[in-house]
Amino acid sequence: xxxxxxxxxxxxVAETLVAPLEELCETYDQALQDPIFRAELDHLLTTxxxxxxxxxxxxxxxxxxxxxxxxxxREDLTHTGAHKINNxxxxxxxxxxxxxxxxxxxxxxxxxxxxxxxxxxxxxxxATIYMGSVDAARQRPNLQRIELLGATVQLVDQGTATxxxxxxxxxxxxxxxxxxxxxxxxxxLGPHPFPRMVREFQSVIGQEAKQQFLDAxxxxxxxxVACVGGGSNAIxxxxxxxxxxxxxxxIQAAGDGRGARGKHAAxxxxxxxxxxxxxxxxxxxxxxxxxxxxxSIAPGLDYPGAGPEHSHLKDIGRVEYLTAxxxxxxxxxxxxxxxxxxxxxxxxxxxxxxxxRIAPSLPRGSQLLVNLSGRGDKDLxxxxxxxxxxxxx
Amino acid sequence: MERLAKxxxxxxxxxxxALVAYLTCGYPAGAEMxxxxxxxxxxxxxxxxxxxxxxxxxxxxxxxQHTAAHALAAGMTLPGVIETVREVRENGVDTPIxxxxxSNPFLRYGLTTLYADVAAxxxxxxxxxxxxxxxxxxxxxxxxxSDLAQxxxxxxxxxxxxxxxxxxxxxxxLYALATNGVTGSRAELNPAIxxxxxxxxxIAGTLPVCVGFGISxxxxxxxxxxxxxxxxxxxxxxxxxxxxxxxxAREDMASGFxxxxxxxxx
Numbered sequence: 001x002x003x004x005x006x007x008x009x010x011x012x013v014a015e016t017l018v019a020p021l022e023e024l025c026e027t028y029d030q031a032l033q034d035p036i037f038r039a040e041l042d043h044l045l046t047t048x049x050x051x052x053x054x055x056x057x058x059x060x061x062x063x064x065x066x067x068x069x070x071x072x073x074r075e076d077l078t079h080t081g082a083h084k085i086n087n088x089x090x091x092x093x094x095x096x097x098x099x100x101x102x103x104x105x106x107x108x109x110x111x112x113x114x115x116x117x118x119x120x121x122x123x124x125x126x127a128t129i130y131m132g133s134v135d136a137a138r139q140r141p142n143l144q145r146i147e148l149l150g151a152t153v154q155l156v157d158q159g160t161a162t163x164x165x166x167x168x169x170x171x172x173x174x175x176x177x178x179x180x181x182x183x184x185x186x187x188x189l190g191p192h193p194f195p196r197m198v199r200e201f202q203s204v205i206g207q208e209a210k211q212q213f214l215d216a217x218x219x220x221x222x223x224x225v226a227c228v229g230g231g232s233n234a235i236x237x238x239x240x241x242x243x244x245x246x247x248x249x250x251i252q253a254a255g256d257g258r259g260a261r262g263k264h265a266a267x268x269x270x271x272x273x274x275x276x277x278x279x280x281x282x283x284x285x286x287x288x289x290x291x292x293x294x295x296s297i298a299p300g301l302d303y304p305g306a307g308p309e310h311s312h313l314k315d316i317g318r319v320e321y322l323t324a325x326x327x328x329x330x331x332x333x334x335x336x337x338x339x340x341x342x343x344x345x346x347x348x349x350x351x352x353x354x355x356x357r358i359a360p361s362l363p364r365g366s367q368l369l370v371n372l373s374g375r376g377d378k379d380l381x382x383x384x385x386x387x388x389x390x391x392x393x
Numbered sequence: 394m395e396r397l398a399k400x401x402x403x404x405x406x407x408x409x410x411a412l413v414a415y416l417t418c419g420y421p422a423g424a425e426m427x428x429x430x431x432x433x434x435x436x437x438x439x440x441x442x443x444x445x446x447x448x449x450x451x452x453x454x455x456x457x458q459h460t461a462a463h464a465l466a467a468g469m470t471l472p473g474v475i476e477t478v479r480e481v482r483e484n485g486v487d488t489p490i491x492x493x494x495x496s497n498p499f500l501r502y503g504l505t506t507l508y509a510d511v512a513a514x515x516x517x518x519x520x521x522x523x524x525x526x527x528x529x530x531x532x533x534x535x536x537x538x539s540d541l542a543q544x545x546x547x548x549x550x551x552x553x554x555x556x557x558x559x560x561x562x563x564x565x566x567l568y569a570l571a572t573n574g575v576t577g578s579r580a581e582l583n584p585a586i587x588x589x590x591x592x593x594x595x596i597a598g599t600l601p602v603c604v605g606f607g608i609s610x611x612x613x614x615x616x617x618x619x620x621x622x623x624x625x626x627x628x629x630x631x632x633x634x635x636x637x638x639x640x641x642a643r644e645d646m647a648s649g650f651x652x653x654x655x656x657x658x659x
Contacts (some may be wrong), residue, residue, distance in 0.1 A: 011525060011527075011528060012496055012523045012524060012528060013451075013523060013525065014451065014452045014522055014523060014524075014546070014548070014549050014570075015525060015545070015546035015547065015548040015550075015551060015559075015570060016548040016549070016570060016573050016574075017550075018525055018548070018550070018551065018555065019550040019551060019555070020546075020550065021553055053538055080605055091643060104593070159448070159462075161450065164449065165449075167448075168449055168451050170576045171451050172454075172574075174450075175452065175571055175573060175574055176574035176575065176577055177573070178550050178573055179550075179573075213444075265409065269594075273497040274497045274500060274501065275451070275495075275497045275500060275523070276449060276497060278523070284421065284502065287496065287501070288470045288471060288472075288501065289447075289471070289497040289498035289499070289500065289501030289502065290448040290465060290497075290498065291448040291449050291497070372478065
């Protein structure tokens with residue numbers, strides 16, 4: 001198995017992690033070939049995660065005034081409320097196969113933390129979740145859910161106290177406990193084999209969506225849109241359409257919208273290639289190679305890099321990467337709630353905003369598939385505060 | 394490379410452990426670095442490992458995370474580190490100096506220019522903790538062309554067949570991680586360290602092995618005598634700098650600690 005996607009990916013890690021990564025590669029390869037592993041995973045995806053998730057045709061957005069039909073792949077309806085559980089349950093099964101009873105994980109929006117905590121509770125594993133203290137403050141309900149599900153939360157105050165710093169702390173924990181612990185990385189990033197493995201576990205989104213779309217319309221969508229932070233929900237849905245004549249669009253977070261340094265989280269739009277947290281990928285960095293600050297209203301997108309496969313897909317021109325800013329995401333958050341009765345996560349609201357942005361440029365009658373990666377209950381406080389501020393302004 | 398080889402030959406000749414002193418460049422101030430490096434060299438450090446601060450030091454514990462963040466906030470950059478080496482050499486310090494830093498600032502600088510500039514400034518090699526030998530083809534080529542050491546790591550988790558390939562790619566010395574985990578002082582050494590170092594040394598052959606991570610006390614250093622060509626002390630030294638209030642107090646504190654550790658090397 002190659003460790004790279006074109007020029008991106010690789011294994012830029014401490015020597016201590018080389019052997020655990022090799023062991024993980026071997027076990028993962030064996031598991032993929034093992035019908036019993038696949039059967040157990042499929043069984044859990046059905047009975048614990050709640051798959052398949054439905055495909056919902058929107059009744060209002062897109063149709064007026066553009067004549068574009070929008071469809072949502074409803075990952076918000078999985079158990080724990082986001083696509084993260086697909087990967088969490090897969091890797092938790094792998095950890096058991098590795099004989100590792102202790103799991104560490106990072107979380108930004110808290111959705112991965114909740115998914116890991118739930119999967120570990122169900123499969124009888126110990127979980128420690130690293131969460132930036134800034135994120136913990138703005139995603140308090142998820143912090144409470146993680147603790148209720150029996151996982152230990154370690155707050156991270158280093159750096160910007162957000163997702164990137166939570167990843168670094170989880171890696172530090174793993175370096176200290178490589179024999180007993182599996183690092184259950186939540187996105188399609190980090191050192192090989194994580195980007196490939198997480199894509200594999202998330203590819204169920206694209207496989208289901210493609211079949212459901214064919215069943216509903218008799219054809220493929222004209223475009224597929226997903227938000228990209230680390231990019232696991234996006235690669236999960238894109239993976240089924242890479243070889244088809246379907247336009248693929250990844251939406252990154254433009255933060256306050258001015259593209260100024262430190263005020264956005266769009267490395268695939270504004271970044272340059274570099275090495276961070278085990279991988280070579282597009283990165284937000286300054287002229288001295290220091291990683292820059294990021295901002296997004298959506299904690300799950302608030303990260304200075306993107307998964308290495310996205311960097312490759314950008315370079316070869318297979319996927320377009322556009323942005324939506326905080327305001328556009330909030331508008332989409334409100335619009336989807338009011339018009340369609342679906343409350344999206346602020347991360348997924350970026351995908352909806354991106355879809356609404358490109359809809360006017362599409363021919364009438366176009367069919368647009370959007371990955372609704374998670375539900376927005378966790379975001380009520382943040383969104384309401386932001387909407388109130390906007391009203392006051 | 395020659396300075397490093399001579400140093401290891403000389404310490405071996407005297408049956409001493411080589412003492413490698415780590416300093417984060419720019420902590421607490423860029424202007425203090427030349428003085429600090431000179432102090433630790435004069436006090437008996439055989440090699441200076443000069444840390445290039447990075448925003449996201451994945452392999453470091455709280456002390457070096459703190460010193461790196463402080464150094465960056467105070468304006469230290471990779472060109473500033475290279476300039477520090479030049480200044481120290483102009484002051485006549487001949488102790489080997491290796492730069493220790495994460496991949497990204499080096500890559501951003503550009504590897505070809507980097508190795509040329511580092512060699513011209515008078516440094517002796519590079520230690521990159523997030524760069525396994527199998528990802529380092531371009532780096533090794535540049536190091537060879539510039540006659541600089543490219544130092545790689547051995548860990549307690551390293552499998553023997555991989556360690557053989559790492560040793561084959563290494564020059565200058567091999568950095569043996571004393572334990573799993575990140576940098577930082579520990580009260581006790583890993584109890585299996587003797588056996589582990591013997592295994593590493595058997596594969597390293599003539600390549601000197603320096604052991605680091607968690608080594609903070611003279612008794613640690615003493616217990617490693619004869620087991621490794623060198624010992625590396627980082628966080629414990631940086632912690633002491635943190636405890637002093639003025640530049641001259643920091644130089645005294647560093648000198649005193651290095652003398653104490655060097656005494657345990659003999």
